[in-house]
Amino acid sequence: MSDSAAETALLAQMERLAPPAVRLGCRLIRAGDEALLLPEEAVALPARRLVARRASGAARALARGLLAAEGMTSVAIGRGPAGDPLWPAGFAGSLAHDDEMAVAAVARKADIASLGIDVEPAEPLPDEIAALAVMPGDVLEGVHPRLAARLLFSAKEAVYKAAYPLDGEILGYEHIGVDLARGEAVTARGRRMRLSFCLLPRIVVLAVAEDQPASR
Ligand SMILES: CC(C)(COP(=O)(O)OP(=O)(O)OC[C@H]1O[C@@H](n2cnc3c(N)ncnc32)[C@H](O)[C@@H]1OP(=O)(O)O)[C@@H](O)C(=O)NCCC(=O)NCCS
Structure with missing residues (x-):
């Protein structure tokens, strides 16, 4: 191609x-x-x-x-x-x-108050990285298991990039909860993000902060 x-x-x-x-x-x-x-x-x-x-x-x-x-x-x-x-x-x-x-x-x-984007190859996430990124409360349902952990990892990076300009905080994977089935994420301080994503030809995740936009 x-x-x-x-x-x-x-x-x-x-x-x-x-x-x-x-x-x-x-x-x-x-x-x-x-x-x-x-x-x-x-x-x-x-x-x-x-x-x-x-x-x-x-x-x-x-x-x-x-x-x-x-x-x-x-x-x-x-x-x-x-x-x-x-x-x-x-x-x-x-x-x-x-x-x-x-x-x-x-x-x-x-x-839009803030947004974050991430891109990843459409390949399974190595187990040792998945062990760091996927937390017990995360929801991976609705996504093919081959790519679900990679998508979740990518979603957390996109959410971090959207949250940082608003809150100025370095977030770890444990500070971001992701529900892939609902297309939602929330940070430890309660900031909510809408997630949209594609899996092929590459994984791309867009996180959009749900805050009220600034007045024009
Ligand atoms: C931002 C980060 C998560 C992604 O890095 P990466 O996977 O190596 O690279 P990506 O290509 O996905 O993203 C890099 C881009 O993110 C952007 N970025 C970096 N730090 C950022 C921040 N604090 N806020 C918003 N965007 C940021 C930059 O534009 C950067 O590109 P550039 O260096 O060309 O300007 C990583 O660089 C980082 O800062 N990590 C610290 C916190 C962390 O790892 N937490 C666990 C994940 S939530």
Whole structure:
């Protein structure tokens, strides 16, 4: 499959996940994507390995494209001290990448208080990672057992990315309860998220905070 066919196939699935207010994108990570980082973005990642800068370049270029579609052009997406991407005023967003694919999500805060995205290969999660990520209260029903633990792991990462800008807390897997059957998650401090996801051609999870959006 060509690069663009792989992107088109995933984007078609991702677009079924998003509420109308959310813009989503995906990009296969290519050699040279590190050059897509704007200078002010690159200085926030100086010590990182090439592979990490390449993935960040792909994700940031995607996100800048999504922001441009909202009328925000030439906006650098910085990086906070906890690794959180810094969005222009009035916008919420999230980035993720696995070894091959970068994804991004953007929305206006007037519509959505915060969101988080994650991408994972559609492969079973190693047992030792599942043992860390899956908690007794988590609900995995309704998802094929081959991918359920990987999906749950991905959902917790997406929820963390959505919760961090609101609460400024580093969360562990034990601080996030996920119900895959209901498409819901809640953090230890009671913040509720709606989850939507696809499993193929890759796992992508979108977490949207249920808070009242900021007033326009
Ligand atoms: C965010 C995190 C969970 C995901 O990391 P990962 O699986 O290695 O990488 P992903 O591709 O899925 O996501 C990376 C992106 O997450 C975003 N991110 C990182 N920290 C973030 C934070 N605190 N809040 C929101 N988004 C964050 C960044 O945009 C990053 O991409 P970039 O470095 O190119 O800007 C991890 O980096 C982290 O910070 N972990 C600490 C807390 C933790 O692990 N808790 C258990 C899971 S809930």
